[in-house]
Amino acid sequence: MVKIGQIELGEFPLLLAPMEDVSDPPFRAVCKEGGADLMYTEFISSEGLIRDAAKSRQKLDIFEYERPIGIQLFGGDIGNMVGSAEIATAANPDLIDINYGCPVKAVACRGAGAALLQDIPKMVQMTAEIVKCTHLPVTVKTRLGWDDKTKNIVEVAERLQDIGIKALTIHGRTRVQMYKGEADWTLIAEIKNNPRMHIPIFGNGDVDTPQKALEYRNRFGVDGIMIGRAAIGYPWIFNEIKHFFKTGETLSAPGMAERVRATKKHLEFSVRWKGDRLGIFEMRRHYSNYFKGVPDFKPFRTRLVEVETEAEVMAILDEVIEAYSTSLVTA
Structure with a gap:
């Protein structure tokens, strides 16, 4: 111990x-x-x-x-x-x-x-x-x-x-x-x-x-x-x-649903702790990291860093799940 x-x-x-x-x-x-x-x-x-x-x-x-x-x-x-x-x-x-x-x-x-x-x-x-x-x-x-x-x-x-x-x-x-x-x-x-x-x-x-x-x-x-x-x-x-x-086994990389869930939790806490404006602004630096390696993600990231409300971010993240629901996402 x-x-x-x-x-x-x-x-x-x-x-x-x-x-x-x-x-x-x-x-x-x-x-x-x-x-x-x-x-x-x-x-x-x-x-x-x-x-x-x-x-x-x-x-x-x-x-x-x-x-x-x-x-x-x-x-x-x-x-x-x-x-x-x-x-x-x-x-x-x-x-x-x-x-x-x-x-x-x-x-x-x-x-x-x-x-x-x-x-x-x-x-x-x-x-x-x-x-x-x-x-x-x-x-x-x-x-x-x-x-x-x-x-x-x-x-x-x-x-x-x-x-x-x-x-x-x-x-x-x-x-x-x-x-x-x-x-x-x-x-x-x-x-x-x-x-x-x-x-x-x-x-x-x-x-x-x-x-x-x-x-x-x-x-x-x-x-x-x-x-x-x-x-x-x-x-x-x-x-x-x-x-x-x-x-001795390697876990599978988190799928898109898990990436989005973690991102949402991070965002919710960020807004609650820092307030709407600052919480949303400072969260922008994290999106590219949470979705690193995901093919064709740039259009979603561009939208995520442009919107200004928590509801808008959440809606885009829901779109992300839908868009990648049939594909396997690996790190």
Whole structure:
């Protein structure tokens, strides 16, 4: 049984990665139904929480069906990170996660996210202060290092464990790599096999099929796998992986009726949480993902991103089911 503090996650948990502008409550709703064992909010700016910015505050919204769920924070100022951790604790998540891995310039160039990989003493100090300020388990998500010359994740893992984090997720790339090239899980395995380490170690990067999930579990010995981009528009991946682990069989790809059902659920939650106008607008980015690989879908997608009411979207989705009712849709 894998545990983060007292949170039981099963024998080999599958985690949904925190993704900016993706991992909001509507998206998490379909991923929870799809089999995710632990989910995280979008990463939240510590400065935004301290300033009481509406967008940052809204990201604190969590729902009982999502549990266990973690709130992920990022920032470069220790005082602000401590203050934001206290605010996040009051929102009553199951854990607090610290982002030391985001590679984008808007974050890293402000001394946050992956930038802390260039200042390990500050990273350790920041983490220690956050651990002290909350009664919740504190976890960390990070990368192998800043670049190929500074892959210091082994040192980072030991030092963060020593000051009290309860789990560590490692993306198998450096900051310089961004999301390019192939993720290197060999250092993740080295940390998992380090006799000094006793907290759960989760791997992240490039797992997009049940077969690869099984291979990485067996090759690298991690306690669980975090999945990000592969779940966008395909929340079924979690249950597909679990089924493959148990049976060795690959589930059939979701048919059109199931794709439409998930899209409708996502849309309904989006409108309910964000309001009609914003909920419909922000849902537009998801249609191409839910129907990726479907032949001749472009005319439907064009209409879906043009209409402005929930009823119109629902009517088009009903048309989609009818149009593809006699054909087999595969991913």
